[in-house]
Amino acid sequence: MILDSVLEAIGDTPLVRLRRIVPDGAAQVLVKLEGGNPTGSYKDRMALAMIEGAERRGVLRPGQRVVEFTGGSTGSSLAFICAVKGYPLSLVSSDAFSPEKLRTMQAFGADLVVVPSDQGRITPDLFVRMRHEVDRIMEAENAFWTDQFNNTDALDGYAVLGREILAQTAGTTLDVFCAAVGTGGMLVGVAQAIRGKVDRIVALEPASSPMLTAGFGGPHRAEGTATGTIPPLLTPGSYDEARALEEPEARELVKSLSRLEGVFAGTSSALNVLGAIQLATELTPEQTVVTVAADTGLKYLAGDLYL
Known part of the structure; x- marks a missing residue:
């Protein structure tokens, strides 16, 4: 089949069962491999939904500049979408995020502002400073801000992911869906699509x-998660339970995922699988837990994650 546009290559990613790292007697764990999207991230779904939603409403004009602040994957995806659709793009990011992501944004032609971090750590104030840069660009360039933390169009993109699951x-009963929260869009969008077909959203x-x-934020290195605020898209009732996981344990799991399961992913994906x-160890072998590998490990090779 020949696609009319590379945008049609977004989605329809595989769902695989983990076989070697799930303990005996636990529920089966299924992982949606979002690294199969064009930029290697599930954020392609969100970026396309936000841009096309703005086009439908007429709030994004042909040739108008687009702007967003981003931890990396959203920026890469927006750069990809805007390149295909012909929109100039300004992105605000930080050296707290992987250099591969920053280079990907520029490879697709985006203008990039890099805000310095506190020793490479992701802190709540970092996002405040990034947002200030967005305000400056909006005023200077009359740019359209996609506003990923508040943009409900993102939920439409992620609902497709839920319907794919x-x-x-x-024919399989789904017991739990779990995912880490950044903007909250993926968790909420998937939950809207599968609510009533799954017992718990975590x-x-x-x-x-x-x-x-x-109730408090702090510094961490799990890119794409935990901005130090409760994201507006994560509304009351959109999930059933929240759990905090040890980041060092997730970072160690990255290696087992690649070496034992062949799932090549980053820190947020490992947090999801952890x-x-x-959750699977609390259930029976007849039950099922589903999560998402958010992106590909190719975005994390320059750092210390795979050392």
């Missing part, structure tokens, strides 16, 4: 920044 697990976060479980395995 349902189609791929037809939000995950690093224990070093336990905003959902303890949460899924912990």
